[in-house]
Amino acid sequence: MRIVFANSAWVSAAERLILRGGGWQRVRLRVRYGLIFHPVAGPVLIDTGYTPEALTGEGRGRMLQLYGTLLKPELNAAEQALPVLKRFGLSPDDIRTIIVTHFHADHISGLSLFRDARFIASDAAWARVKARSPRQNLRHGVFAELFPLDFEARLEGLSAKRRVEAREDVPGGSDLFGDGSVIAVDLPGHADGQFGLLFTGLERPLLYAVDVQWLLTALTENRAPGFPATLIAEDAAAIEPTSAMLRRFLAVGGEVMLCHDPAPTSYDLAPEAA
Template identity: 75%
Template sequence: MKIVFANSAWVSAAERLILRGGSWRSVRLRVRYGLVIHPQAGPVLIDTGYTPQAISGDHRGKALRLYGAVLKPQLNASEQMLPLLARFGLTPQDVSTVIVTHFHADHVSGLSLFPNARFIASDAAWSRLKVRTAWQNLHHGVFTELFPADFETRLDGLSAKQQIASRGAIPGGADLFGDGSVVAVDLPGHADGQFGLLFPDIERPLLYAVDVQWLVAALLKKRTPGFPASLLAEDFAAIEPTSDMLRRFAAAGGEVMFCHDPVPTPYDLDAGGE
């Protein structure tokens, strides 16, 4: 099984907003998404990162335009999804599955590019999204214009997946492909329905923990950012228990990876992860 992560864009933030006790210096954060070549499921994407659809698309509402103007993501053209797929001899039509770890714009903005894919996501979170008003969804950081019109008909919900029990510091979760190779691990705190992906069978087990925190250093040094970063969390009180689970996993020899940490990992395309 091949696992590679690409950086769709750079976003700058003051260090003290992502690391408690940090300085006001600006830190360039990655916006990762992943590609898994699975022996049974075929080409599988992990989220989609930022795409032009979110940054400059004509269909964007006023709130999404404001969002882009405030965050100012700088798209990384060479690692957008189409060039990434082409490096592996693939097209969007070849992608069988897109795993949607949660519904924020930097994770769903490219879903419409994949007409043949099934979407693995939290069906419970999707049900809550559907009954909220547009304003309530914006409060949760969700821009509904980024979802394909047929998203629900292609949704493969987590609730239907077989559960794998935790084993000591190795967390359990939903078995996405029925072989135990990719496990969706519930990660409450940052966003409604957020889950990470555990790859337990590789030489050093990897847990892609998405947006539990921005920096691995903040996790391991227990420097979770406070106010005003806490305003961005769905359930700020849940972040520390979730972080503690990740620290136990790391202490047991596992590797934790976040979406936005700027430090290259062995799985990153620009660090030789191809």
């Protein structure tokens, strides 16, 4: 099984907002999404990153326009989902599964590009999205307009997946493909229903921990930012227990990767030759 991550965009933030004790210098964060080449499920996307549909597309609601104006993401045209798929000889129709780690715009903005894909996501979190008003969803960082109209019909919820028990300091979770190769690990704190992905069949087990922290340094050096960064967390009290679980996983030889950390990893897509 091969795993690659691409960078859909960059977002700049003052270091002190994402790293306790950091300075005022700007840090250029990545906005990753992933592509799994699974031997049975075929090519599988992990989220979609930022796409023009969320940031520049016509017909966006006023709040989504304001969101783009405030955050100012810089789209990376070369590593948008469709060009990256083309590099591997794939089209949107070849993607039959998208793993949706949580429902923030930088993870779901391209779902509408994939007409035939099923969505593996937290059905419990989706039920809460449906129960809330649009204004309430905005307070949770969810723009309902980014979901395809038939999202629920194509949803394959985590609750239906076989559970894998934790062992020592290796977390358990939901077995996404029934073969133990990709385990969805609950990661409470940042967003409602957020889960990461544990890849067990690698030489060194990898846990893609999505948005538990913005910087790996904040995790490994226990320098998670406090107020005001915690204002945007779904459950600020859960961030440290989740981070501590990841540190234990690192201590037993695992590898942790984050969505926004700017440092390149061995799983990041290499730039195309000029």
